[in-house]
Amino acid sequence: MVQEDQVLDARGLNCPLPILRTKKALGELTSGQVLKIVATDPGAVKDFEAFAKQTKNPLLEHAEAAGEFIFFIQKA
Template identity: 50%
Template structure:
């Protein structure tokens, strides 16, 4: 997948990855893709809830070593 914007929130704990992703999504156009890199283990659950509550699409979640990668498509 090719991200329109990438956000690295490594080292940040909840709620900062979500807050930074929310701001980054606001800068994208509808349908564009945001890649969020996180190290907070609870970020997987947090991004699932965020997508449900905001209507953005959680396209995929991947584990890459100690990092979690979340792909969100702006609604």
């Protein structure tokens, strides 16, 4: 399991807020640090893959449990 440096609670938020909050939270991290995001928006899975690809911040891992989507993104 990846170890996070910071957690972002994006539960209950809908598109595009989880992505926008993630962008902001990543801005506060230093290169190599990992942000864990917890979201409930089912559209987030595709969005986070697309976000990671386009911003070149690697999506290290993602999982789904009990209606929650968990992402680990590393700041490039």
